[in-house]
Amino acid sequence: MSGEQMEQTMMFKVRGEDVSSVREIMQTVYLALKQKGYNPINQLVGYLLSGDPAYITSHNNARSLIRRLERDEIMEELLKNYLEK
Template identity: 50%
Template sequence: MANDRTIHWGSRHEDNQARRALLIAVDAMRQKGYNPVSQLSGYLMTGDLAYITNHNHARNLLKGLEREELLHELVRFYLRDQP
């Protein structure tokens, strides 16, 4: 029998922390000539921080957050203006 229960999931950190880390990392990747969408996608899928540049401490900022928290912030931002 199927489970009809919906699981509630939340972030461990404030969304602002994930948002700030993502914005700094995206800016650092652009400064170094990387495509942030490709690099972040690679990191989120594999967990390999080598996808994230060390420039401006971007790697360390993302390292302090769970990938799920980053994904949560990206989805929240994407859906922000949806009806």
């Protein structure tokens, strides 16, 4: 890569589930984790950092649901909501 190419900002575009689906899935996963007695925030952070679905309970199909989303989709939605509110 030339020096000029290295200084350009890369564009990153997330594709996949729409925002309402991401929100619904995350709420379902959050509630399932809470119902099983886990700390949902800690479990979700563990999943987002590692990609290991074992952090997410299979209760109420939560593990299957969250695997429908790409981790970058989840992080984009979380960051967007955090910064816009």
